[in-house]
Amino acid sequence: MDIAISKWISNNMHGNDFFNKLMFFITEFGVGYIFWLILIISLIIYNLIKYKKLSFKCVSFLIFLLLAHLIGECFLKNIVKRIRPYHEIHEFEEFMKLYKYPLPSSYSFPSGHTFCAFTVAIAVSCFYKKMWWFLLPFAIIVGFSRIFVGAHYFLDVLAGAIFGAILGIINYYVVLYLNKKRKNYKYICD
Numbered sequence: 591m592d593i594a595i596s597k598w599i600s601n602n603m604h605g606n607d608f609f610n611k612l613m614f615f616i617t618e619f620g621v622g623y624i625f626w627l628i629l630i631i632s633l634i635i636y637n638l639i640k641y642k643k644l645s646f647k648c649v650s651f652l653i654f655l656l657l658a659h660l661i662g663e664c665f666l667k668n669i670v671k672r673i674r675p676y677h678e679i680h681e682f683e684e685f686m687k688l689y690k691y692p693l694p695s696s697y698s699f700p701s702g703h704t705f706c707a708f709t710v711a712i713a714v715s716c717f718y719k720k721m722w723w724f725l726l727p728f729a730i731i732v733g734f735s736r737i738f739v740g741a742h743y744f745l746d747v748l749a750g751a752i753f754g755a756i757l758g759i760i761n762y763y764v765v766l767y768l769n770k771k772r773k774n775y776k777y778i779c780d
Contacts, residue, residue, distance in 0.1 A: 592743035593678060599738055600681045614689050617703065617735040625728070626655055626710045633714070647717055647765045651710055654761040658709040658754060662702040666753075672699035675740045682740025694741050701742040701750035704733040708754025713761035729754075 604610060619625050630651045637645035674694055676682035686693055696702075707729035715722035733747040742750075 592745050593675075595744045596675045596679055596682070596737065596740065600679060600685070600740070603738065604681075604685060610685075610689060613735045613738045614691055616731055617739050617741065618691070623655060623659070623703075623706050626706060627652075629710065629714065629725075630655065633718075646768065650761055650765050651713055654713060654757055655706055655710055658706045658757050659702060661757070662700050662705040662750065662753070663696065666700055667697040667702070670699040671697050672743075672746070674698045675743055679740065685740055689739075691739060698742055699746045699749060700753055701733060701736050701746045703736050704729070704742075704747045704750030705754045705757075707732040708751045709757040709761065710754075712755050712758025716758070716762040717765075 630648060633648045633651070634645065637643070637648055675698070676686060676693060683693065711722075711725035711729040715725050729751070733751055736742040736747055737744055
């Protein structure tokens with residue numbers, strides 16, 4: 591199923607140069623998790639300015655983003671060792687080279703971009719309810735862009751989304767738990 595989905599995308603969706611560049615931009619914007627880091631740093635700064643204190647929940651987003659990266663990139667990928675689609679579907683390799691996108695050298699499962707995107711999108715949306723309408727669709731688009739450019743299979747992205755959603759929910763409950771305990775630990779703020 592994974593190969594069929596990827597081949598269909600390669601054969602039917604790579605015809606529009608503007609859309610191709612947009613997908614590469616979105617996937618590139620996720621490299622180094624730039625968007626998510628900018629979002630988290632913006633929330634930290636906003637809370638520092640508005641409340642004159644460091645927000646533990648915002649710092650936790652940064653911690654859980656790093657945790658998602660470590661679990662996906664350093665642990666799961668090295669256990670599963672699934673090769674990337676461009677190794678099996680050579681049209682993707684040519685497509686990446688055409689748009690000067692560097693061929694990823696790590697394994698494919700799970701999608702680290704999607705894992706991190708969903709971790710932050712879910713955690714932030716739990717605390718900032720009005721942001722879900724933008725963050726969740728953007729996380730989905732990041733995942734789709736990874737399939738579109740040939741860096742991941744559909745199941746890599748689906749697994750990244752599921753793992754990320756779970757970690758994002760854990761992030762939420764950890765912060766709630768620690769906030770209940772903050773009376774005993776004065777360094778923890780909401």
